[in-house]
Amino acid sequence: MAQFAENLKKLPGVSHIAAINLLDTAGDVQAVIENKAGSQGSVAVYNHLAQTYGAITPEAARKGLEMFAEHTEDARANPGKHGNIDRLLMLVEEGKTLRTKHVFAV
Numbered sequence: 007m008a009q010f011a012e013n014l015k016k017l018p019g020v021s022h023i024a025a026i027n028l029l030d031t032a033g034d035v036q037a038v039i040e041n042k043a044g045s046q047g048s049v050a051v052y053n054h055l056a057q058t059y060g061a062i063t064p065e066a067a068r069k070g071l072e073m074f075a076e077h078t079e080d081a082r083a084n085p086g087k088h089g090n091i092d093r094l095l096m097l098v099e100e101g102k103t104l105r106t107k108h109v110f111a112v
Contacts (some may be wrong), residue, residue: 028052051073061103064101067094
């Protein structure tokens with residue numbers, strides 16, 4: 007299985023994205039992933055999933071968990087340590103979808 011760093015190299019750049027807002031079916035913001043140190047990889051993965059699937063669906067979340075590679079196992083072993091991965095696990099488990107709204111850098 008590819009490692010997370012290898013997977014990131016295959017994804018489109020995200021320097022033009024300031025943040026990704028995750029919205030529920032009512033359009034309410036459930037989470038914000040800011041493009042800053044510590045979450046840049048998550049922005050890249052969520053951006054790729056949004057472009058590929060149109061939203062963070064359970065299917066997209068499963069793909070995201072594969073992309074996070076070794077971090078997914080760490081997240082399963084340590085709930086709360088990796089919030090953006092925990093969210094994908096929850097979407098798969100509950101069969102829910104989150105829409106994305108990009109906030110572009112100026």
